[in-house]
Amino acid sequence: MPAKNKHVITTEKLNLFYGDFQALRDIDLAVSSHRITAVIGPSGCGKSTLLRVFNRINDIVEGVRITGKVFHGSDDIYGPDADVDSIRKRIGMVFQRPNPFPLSVYENVVFGLRIHGRVDKSVLDGIVEESLKSVLLWEELKDRLNRSALNLSLEQKQRLCIARSVAVKPDIILLDEPCSTLDPMATLKIEELMVELKTKYTIIIVTHNMQQAARVSDDTGFMLLGDLVEFGKTSQIFTSPKEKMTEDYITGRFG
Amino acid sequence: MMRRLGKIRDYAIEKMIFISGIAAIIFVILIFSFLVREGGSFFGEYDLKNFILGHFWYPASDPPRFGILPLIMGSLVIVLGAGILAVPLGVMAALYISEVAPKGLKDLLKAGVEMLAAIPSVVVGFVGMVTLVPFIKTAFNIPTGLTALSGCIMLAFMAMPTIVSISEDAINAVPWNYKEGALALGATKWQIMYRIILPAAAPGIIAAVMLGIGRVIGETMAVMMVTGNAAVIPSGFLEPVRTLTATIAAEMGETVRGSSHYKSLFAIGAVLFVITFIINFIADTYLHKNKEQ
Ligand SMILES: Nc1ncnc2c1ncn2[C@@H]1O[C@H](COP(=O)(O)OP(=O)(O)OP(=O)(O)O)[C@@H](O)[C@H]1O
Numbered sequence A: 001m002p003a004k005n006k007h008v009i010t011t012e013k014l015n016l017f018y019g020d021f022q023a024l025r026d027i028d029l030a031v032s033s034h035r036i037t038a039v040i041g042p043s044g045c046g047k048s049t050l051l052r053v054f055n056r057i058n059d060i061v062e063g064v065r066i067t068g069k070v071f072h073g074s075d076d077i078y079g080p081d082a083d084v085d086s087i088r089k090r091i092g093m094v095f096q097r098p099n100p101f102p103l104s105v106y107e108n109v110v111f112g113l114r115i116h117g118r119v120d121k122s123v124l125d126g127i128v129e130e131s132l133k134s135v136l137l138w139e140e141l142k143d144r145l146n147r148s149a150l151n152l153s154l155e156q157k158q159r160l161c162i163a164r165s166v167a168v169k170p171d172i173i174l175l176d177e178p179c180s181t182l183d184p185m186a187t188l189k190i191e192e193l194m195v196e197l198k199t200k201y202t203i204i205i206v207t208h209n210m211q212q213a214a215r216v217s218d219d220t221g222f223m224l225l226g227d228l229v230e231f232g233k234t235s236q237i238f239t240s241p242k243e244k245m246t247e248d249y250i251t252g253r254f255g
Numbered sequence B: 001m002m003r004r005l006g007k008i009r010d011y012a013i014e015k016m017i018f019i020s021g022i023a024a025i026i027f028v029i030l031i032f033s034f035l036v037r038e039g040g041s042f043f044g045e046y047d048l049k050n051f052i053l054g055h056f057w058y059p060a061s062d063p064p065r066f067g068i069l070p071l072i073m074g075s076l077v078i079v080l081g082a083g084i085l086a087v088p089l090g091v092m093a094a095l096y097i098s099e100v101a102p103k104g105l106k107d108l109l110k111a112g113v114e115m116l117a118a119i120p121s122v123v124v125g126f127v128g129m130v131t132l133v134p135f136i137k138t139a140f141n142i143p144t145g146l147t148a149l150s151g152c153i154m155l156a157f158m159a160m161p162t163i164v165s166i167s168e169d170a171i172n173a174v175p176w177n178y179k180e181g182a183l184a185l186g187a188t189k190w191q192i193m194y195r196i197i198l199p200a201a202a203p204g205i206i207a208a209v210m211l212g213i214g215r216v217i218g219e220t221m222a223v224m225m226v227t228g229n230a231a232v233i234p235s236g237f238l239e240p241v242r243t244l245t246a247t248i249a250a251e252m253g254e255t256v257r258g259s260s261h262y263k264s265l266f267a268i269g270a271v272l273f274v275i276t277f278i279i280n281f282i283a284d285t286y287l288h289k290n291k292e293q
């Protein structure tokens, strides 16, 4: 695992096109390890697109074209010998709508391990317990591991999806508006969880919710129409932004 | 005046729709009661157990013997063989069409599958008779190519469109975000298919298989043309067989109305009805399961 405060994700002149439409423009960004980095900005500015560049899940969109470089540590993840499946294993992702598989709670957690070839029952049992504990679901679900994950509450489902990412021991967890379908109480709980998880993982979170970014993140990037307008310490971005646009956005003058 | 006319028109249309709906049910009931009456009276003359389990179908000998076990076995062998061929092929084709094939090829394949469904069964049987039957004869070096295997292959063709198109619907209905979630964990396309898509689409695929098999059991023309129609209990795929449906079609014309032979064919019809009813019932149950997900 990289040492603290090293950059785990770096982009250089990153541009992304959906067909003719340019969704990201010359993004230069360096995400530090073991911190929570928030990406904020109005709808359609390219937050999700940026996040989905990091685990190459945009690859499956037809007509996507990328220029520039993206590094995970020192690995060029769009380089000629990049291994997409292993990148996705090292860089986990949690989606906006909780999407547990139509399998049992247990099978959801071990899914990533099974596809990467781990099948030893005692190892899997251990990881299930550890992963569910890390998302504070173990006590609630330890007697229901074989029940379908589809019957859980929304918040439990989202926690389970985080546990599922955590189980494969990634370096980075990407979260795309993970609380947007949750109520305020559940949202606070997930936020607490993120703060807890950053001791072990680097977290990048996309959010619409500026209070959320202010509450949980260490660094914040503000995006507008495909540009990364400003990037810096969250405290600085929210108190003394350098760019006029950033200030207008965080003071709610547009959004 | 106009308003009254409008009301009358509405009333008439409503009643017509109602009658059409009821007619469908009435026809089913009529056909069923006809089967029960004609076939049922057969069992006054002939023992049900001897009918189902009898080894010999000699309707014209004296005394006649109406054992349909060879026919049931014939249908079973055909269904089994066609299923073994059509189910894996059909499900894999559905997976390929919905998950792998690029857009252009996908549309082409879908159109192809629909065309396959549109070919009349006489034509399928005829083509099979002049191509497949001689091929099987020489390939296995047997006296005749009119065998169960020929029937299985032809019927696998006929079951494929149903299996492919209904399985494909079920596969397409698997929510996109399951796939995305699996992809984000580093799953390959193949792993997503067999760990997520197949299990999630399983009820729909089972329904597809049942409906495909239903078509195979009910099919008559093609099977009659290529299987040789020998009413003996088959011991393998390279022998002639005769199915329940082919028996009815082949013998109906030569029976005397009201005779035991005539009634026995209706009794066979009733057996077929029960079998297809059960299969459709299973298919329906699974289709509903798929919708509920
Ligand atoms: N698959 C795609 N094909 C074409 N254009 C796309 C595609 N996905 C996104 N876009 C466009 O790219 C731009 C950025 O989209 P993106 O989803 O990254 O925005 P976002 O900042 O996440 O917005 P939101 O806050 O609404 O989630 C939008 O204008 C969107 O319409």
Ligand SMILES: [Mg+2]
Residues within 6 Å of the ligand: A047, A048, A049, A176
């Ligand atoms: Mg988004």
